[in-house]
Amino acid sequence: MSIGAGGIRPCALAFGADQLYNPSNPENKRMLQSFFNWYYASVGLSLMVSITVIVYIQDAAGWVIGFGVPAGLMFLSTVMFLLGSPLYIKLMPDKSLFTSFAQVMVAAWQNKHLALPPMESDPGIWYYHKGSRLIAPTQKLRFLNKACMIGNPEKDIDMDGRATNPWNLCTVKQVEELKALIKVLPIWSSGIIIAVSISQHSFPVLQARVMDRHLIPGGLKIPAGSFGVFAMITLTIWVATYDQIIVPLLSKFTKRSRGFSLKERMGMGLAISCVATAVAAMVESKRRA
Structure with a gap:
């Protein structure tokens, strides 16, 4: 299962984006961002099915059928x-990008003796392929610029x-x-800490095990493992609401097609996650008191 999931999850989103990528379309950026939102909404919907229907089958019919049903769906x-x-x-x-990254670091080190030119320099000192839109490096992290700096045109x-040695000139x-x-x-690193704090999948299960999970007295009993569905429902509803209702309203005020920028949305998401985790901690400490 780990091998299968490892092969699918990193590729599914990127492969789907490839189907929509069209730089000549002025609406391409908006379409891609909308696709990402709906992709995660569909993932949330599938997770809702897995932690409700599949978990119920596993509880009611056993693990053989419980694993057999997902295997059949995966085959389909x-x-x-x-x-x-x-x-x-x-x-x-x-x-490979990893090879490219290694080449840049090696080339920057080997060319460390070269003096970086002034900011307003001749683009001819930089190495780039014909037709590339990037003909000069940015001024951020300038020490890496030496990797694409032509020191000796006859030799390089x-x-x-073409570069005679891609490990000496990138x-x-x-x-x-x-x-x-x-x-x-x-x-990325800030997201790791948040992921550790909010990915407590066992916490709602432990809470649910001591609760009365019957929808009606003596009726259907919700499995403890299905309580994560409420988080999935919230996520799915929020993504759909944000994409279809909130974004059009925000775009009128921010004058941007997607309302808030990606960095602003990530920052607000991290802040809300911190608040939610703190509230959960206070509620749990009060419950155990």
């Missing part, structure tokens, strides 16, 4: 995915205009890709 989804293969947009794989560039695009990764690391 695999068949449907393969049947749609001729219709998919399949982008050719590029070279061959007759075709393109401006490669340098900017590594910079983008480095700039994301603080946001």
